Amino acid sequence: MRNLYLFSIPLLFFACSPEDKKIDLSGKWIGEISMQGKTMPFEMQIQEEQDGGIKARIINGKEEIVLDEIQKRNDSLHIPLHIFDISIDVKIGHNVLAGTYTKHYEEDYVLPITFHKGENRFKSFSDETPADFSGKWEVTFIEPKEQDTTEAVGIFEQNGSDIKGTFLTPLGDYRYLVGRAEGNRMKLSTFDGNHAFLFEAEIQNDNTLKGDFYSGKEWYESWTAFRNEDAELPNPDSLTYLKKGYDNIRFxxxxxxxxxxxxxxxxxxxxxxxxxxxxxxxxxxxxxxxxxxxxxxxxxxxxxxxxxxxxxxxxxxxxxxxxxxxxxxxxxxxxxxxxxxxxxxxxxxxxxxxxxxxxxxxxxxxxxxxxxxxxxxxxxxxxxxxxxxxxxxxxxxxxxxxxxxx
Incomplete structure (x- = not known):
């Protein structure tokens, strides 16, 4: 899967009073990563343990990613993201956590992040009855600079305004996407610690989809789709093969x-x-x-x-x-x-x-x-x-x- 703005972000977002430091961290928080002029939301459940420790779970629909190495340092949290060489570092403010999301293995990969307590991953963006986005879609992703295209299959399930699904591509899937549909628009996101994906789309007059895909700090693609219950991808057993002149794998x-x-x-x-x-x-x-x-x-x-x-x-x-x-x-x-x-x-x-x-x-x-x-x-x-x-x-x-x- 594929994974420039350089932010200078002070960690001291708040002057914390003793009352701030007593904030109850336990509960459901909505995290928001600022990237490419967009806000990529995700859900995280935090639990303060009786022994003073803190654990958390990133939630993407059925997926739960346990974070069990969290360190609380005075009025700050250092949150290593599972097995990845990545962390979230935030100050504890009044009903808000704010700081940075950092990929330590990449140079200058730092993005602003905030958390607030809440239930809904996406804020409401329309008061219209949602259109039907459910089903199977034949998708084309378009990289704007080189105009490279990638064929994919989108599969979505919808219950009222709630929508979930994924995209299958020849190289793998885009994992657990969760989002919201209102009017002719839908938004989907996922955050697994390494990938921060945001998808937006709108149904056109011809019932096709036209959308945008934002991934992390700088990757962007536009995408289009039309309904096709027979959409399929190339056989994954046919894409990688031995070159002529070789008869086996050696290393x-x-x-x-x-x-x-x-x-x-x-x-x-x-x-x-x-x-x-x-x-x-x-x-x-x-x-x-x-x-x-x-x-x-x-x-x-x-x-x-x-x-x-x-x-x-x-x-x-x-x-x-x-x-x-x-x-x-x-x-x-x-x-x-x-x-x-x-x-x-x-x-x-x-x-x-x-x-x-x-x-x-x-x-x-x-x-x-x-x-x-x-x-x-x-x-x-x-x-x-x-x-x-x-x-x-x-x-x-x-x-x-x-x-x-x-």
């Missing part, structure tokens, strides 16, 4: 102890091997990692191994190792990980020259017990896609059962 990368590991090592002989191309900075990759972790724990005695090839945000072994170790701890992952390179797709492709290209994080490669390539699956349709996730699981289990039972 040698260091594990977390710095020792080189290859598919020819004894551990992987006569076993089915899943190779996961991923990065800990990538929420779609984390969806796949959670799925593979559970599946591996239930099936590891059947003659299967998984190797995660980590492509991290910095070309620094110790940094990459620390990010992978944090992910392992958070998700209790028991399969192997190697440090393979950086998340630049062009550079990542150089590390696996037998592939036509590394076009998506994640990408899953399946190798049979004889060491022969079986399948390469590009992207991942995660749990936010509903039936598409269920269909992936069904297909994956059938494929693995066939290989493991031979």
């Amino acid at each position: 040698s990368f260091p594990n977390l102890e710095g020792e080189k590991v290859s598919l020819t090592d004894e551990k992987y002989q006569d076993k089915v091997v899943i190779v996961q191309i991923f990065g800990t900075w990538c929420p779609n990759c984390m969806d796949e990692t959670k799925f593979l972790t559970k599946w591996y724990d239930e099936n590891k005695d059947r003659g299967v191994e998984i190797i995660g090839l980590a492509y991290e945000a910095k070309d620094d072994f110790d940094y990459a190792k620390s990010r992978v170790e944090k992910m392992i701890d958070k998700y209790d992952v028991n399969y192997d990980f190697l440090i393979a390179g950086t998340n630049d797709k062009e550079e990542a492709s150089k590390t696996l020259p037998m592939l036509n290209q590394v076009i998506s994080f994640p990408t899953m490669i399946i190798i049979d017990k004889n060491g022969e390539l079986v399948n390469i699956h590009t992207g991942f349709s995660g749990p936010g896609t509903g039936k598409y996730y269920d269909e992936f699981i069904q297909d994956f289990n059938a494929k693995m059962d066939s290989l493991l039972n031979k």
Whole structure:
């Protein structure tokens, strides 16, 4: 998935009185990230524990992301965002939290953020009865500078003014989107710690959609859509493949102890091997990692191994190792990980020259017990896609059962 204004933001937004410091932090807060002249809202539930600790959950519809490393420092909160090298730092004011959202692995990536207590993610923007946005839409995203286009499928469910759904693209999905419809307009957003997505759209006179997509600090695309219940994307098993002249997958990368590991090592002989191309900075990759972790724990005695090839945000072994170790701890992952390179797709492709290209994080490669390539699956349709996730699981289990039972 894809992820300039430089803000100079003082952290001292408020002169806090003793009364301010006694504010009850527990409850539902609406966070608002200021980006590209827009406000990207999300929901966060905060709970003050009896021992003085603080926990929180970012909520996107059915998704809940637990934040359990929050530190309260006098009248400030430092909120690390799950496994990501990202934090929110806010001052506690009178019924408001205000400060900054910072991606520490990117240079000068700081955005203003505020929180206020409330229930509704989006403020009302019209008093009109909402149009019907539900169903399946054939979507085209358009990047304005190069006029590059990406085909996608939008799937939305609507209950009155409440709307939820996602976009499926050839490289993965846009996860759990939640929003509001009023009149001919709708707004959707999601925040998973790394991605801050805002979608806006309006129904046109010809019943098509015309909209805007804002992602984080500077990425923007326009988009158009029309209803099409038969809309489909290219087969994800056909997008990444071996180049002519290559007959298999080969690599040698260091594990977390710095020792080189290859598919020819004894551990992987006569076993089915899943190779996961991923990065800990990538929420779609984390969806796949959670799925593979559970599946591996239930099936590891059947003659299967998984190797995660980590492509991290910095070309620094110790940094990459620390990010992978944090992910392992958070998700209790028991399969192997190697440090393979950086998340630049062009550079990542150089590390696996037998592939036509590394076009998506994640990408899953399946190798049979004889060491022969079986399948390469590009992207991942995660749990936010509903039936598409269920269909992936069904297909994956059938494929693995066939290989493991031979």
